[in-house]
Amino acid sequence: MEVSKDNVVTLEFKVYDNDTNELLEDTKEVGPFFYIHGEGQFVPIVEETLEGKEKGFKTTIMISPDDGYGHYDEELVQQMAREDFSEFDDIYEGMEFIADMDDDTERDYVITSIDGDDITVDGNHPFADRNLRFEVEITDVRKATPEELEHGHVHFEGFDDECDCDCDCD
Incomplete structure (x- = not known):
């Protein structure tokens, strides 16, 4: 076939x-x-x-x-607060999650760093x-x-x- x-x-x-x-x-x-x-x-x-x-x-x-x-887009790297992850039992660097966007689409993100209550996430594809x-x-x-x-x-x-x-x- x-x-x-x-x-x-x-x-x-x-x-x-x-x-x-x-x-x-x-x-x-x-x-x-x-x-x-x-x-x-x-x-x-x-x-x-x-x-x-x-x-x-x-x-x-x-x-x-x-x-x-695509090309790496710095605007897809964002700072979030630990409280934004209250629905998760555990968060860690490398954790992937899906976020609902304002335009009713979804985007995959990965946590790239955790510094106390400050969480950095990246929505770029790893192959960007x-x-x-x-x-x-x-x-x-x-x-x-x-x-x-x-x-x-x-x-x-x-x-x-x-x-x-x-x-x-x-």
Whole structure:
């Protein structure tokens, strides 16, 4: 089956900083990556490269900040108060969380430092401002189920008719 819109694609990949050759991410350590093709769930240049390819296809894709995760934006580094994290039992440097934005979107943040009651958070993607090298292999392609398309994300084998993926689906 070819990679095309509304198919679930399973990938194994390694991401390197192409300028330093530093390994930034390896799915062999965390498990394969799944996404619904054509729904904007992955880096557009990667989706474009994989369009029409089949299981077993391997390639290397060079990605600039403009085509990948953008440029580092100092405005996304903010100071917050410890009281802003009262809903959390514990906070620590490196903790990731999702914040609701004023425009009804969400943004991922990571705590970069804690100094008493002053918490510094960063909303930039960890790969921002980096020239990247993705070494990608397609390990599976299948049709997305109607439920996956309705919910907007991949469901995994072994789940019953109900969505049980902590996504607030009914």
